[in-house]
Amino acid sequence: MILKHRTRGLGTKIAELIICPIYANLPTELQAKIFEPTPEGARKVVLATNIAETSLTIDGIKYVVDPGFCKIKSYNPRTGMESLLVNPISKASAMQRAGRSGRTGPGKCFRLYTAYNYHHDLEDNTVPEIQRTNLANVVLTLKSLGIHDLVNFDFMDPPPSEALLKALEQLFALSALNSRGELTKVGRRMAEFPLDPMLSKMIVASEKYKCSEEVISIAAMLSVGNSIFYRPKDKQVHADNARKNFHSGFVGDHIALLNVYNCWKETDFSTQWCYENYIQVRSMKRARDIRDQLEGLLERVEIEPTSNPGDLDAIKKAITSGFFHHSAKLQKSGAYRTVKNPQTVHIHPSSGLAEYHPRGLSTMNLCLPQRICDRLLN
Incomplete structure (x- = not known):
């Protein structure tokens, strides 16, 4: 947005500037724009996350601007929470970023940090994921x-x-x-399930509550990550309204994800329906593939496929069987306090429960530490 505003202010003083973002959760058709040839007399600017370090090569890139930071997922054993934190990159990552410039011709990398920082402050390699x-x-x-x-x-x-x-x-x-x-x-x-143990326990517990069909749908949708809903900058209000429709009846995010999958299934897995509801087709197809695999694994562990769509309490009990470790209670101050290892948390701003204040929560990733929530809201 800042780049667009600046270029608009310069008018015809500069050549046309094509601004293309690229990140993992971006819809496929928008990701493809970065590979389109640049028109004569125009310049292309690609704003990329870590995905551009090793996952792709774009022809014609001559200049790379390396800010020296990246977002890394880190797990804190004391609180039992994962956070996406901004950390300095490693020397190995810096070399990878520099290597993006001039792949098909001469190029330069501009680093927004000093040589002293590079030699004294950056680690040689990124911390292995198993350690975080x-x-x-x-x-x-x-x-x-x-x-x-x-x-x-x-x-x-x-x-x-x-x-x-x-x-x-x-x-x-x-x-x-x-x-x-x-x-x-x-x-x-x-x-037997290639999932997080909390999700696996949720599926195993669904046998008792006779709702395994619904629970594997929720598990499949959660396995895709936070890439189900798409919120384009120019249609944020429409996207938010479409998302609220799946939270009707004051249901949590897990039930909302189940509603999304069931509605998509009712439309015979329609691509057009996904566009109309600002839902990513690629993510939904991946969720369907994961669900098919989980359905096959149910047979292996001798869990009979059962469906109980009308009993939301049974589905919630199955979810809580796996995620009781993340339960939190509403305090008088309006914040939440985790039951185990007491810590003040808030509902994530992107959650459908953000507008309400339920007395208790048992969620996978909707609670955030106070300091992270403050950063998101400000």
Whole structure:
């Protein structure tokens, strides 16, 4: 927006400037614009996230501006929360970014930091993901393979011991491990699903509440990430109204995602319906593929496919069976306080519950620490 405003102010003093953003959640047709040939007498500016470091090469890029920062997902074992934090890049990333310039001809990279910063402040390599992520799924997989001595396991990049202990504690709370750290029957069923253990427990619990069809739809939609809804800059109000329609009846984000999938299914998986409701077709197709795989895995773990669309309480109970660890209660101040490891959190601004104040929450990723929420709102 700033670039568009500046170029509009300069008028005809400069040549036409084509501004193309590129990030993972951008719809495919808009991503394709960055590869279109630049018209004669015009210049192209590509505003990219880390996706441009290694995932793609754009012809004709001569100049790269490297700000020296990136957003990295980090897991805090003490709070049990993942955050997307802005961190300085590594020297390896800096070299990758410089390599984007002049791939097909001479080029330059302009770094917005000094040579001193590069040599003294930047790490040689990016911290491996295993050292900054929730290890519950890794531990469950290792246990299912018969590897019990996790402390002395020969990891290529050993994760923090605190993260391993947190993972064991979480799996015990989910009934995947017994008091001796051995896999239970529930744990063996959970290990069959290539999902976060909380999602796996949610699916296993759905057998009890007779709603496995609905729960695997929710699990598939959550597995896609935050790329279901699309909010174009010039149609934000329309996109927000379309999204609110799926939250009718004061339902949480999980039920809203189920409503999205069911409505899409009723339209025979219509692409046009996705465009009209500002929903990304690519993400929905991926969710459908994941759901088909989960449906096949239900048979493997001997869970009978059952449907109970009218009983939202049963679906919520199945969800809470997996995500009770993330439950929070409303305080008199209007903020929420997590039940385990008390911490003040707020509902994420993008959540459908942001306008309301339910007395309790049990969510996967709708609660944010106070400092992060303040940054998003300001």
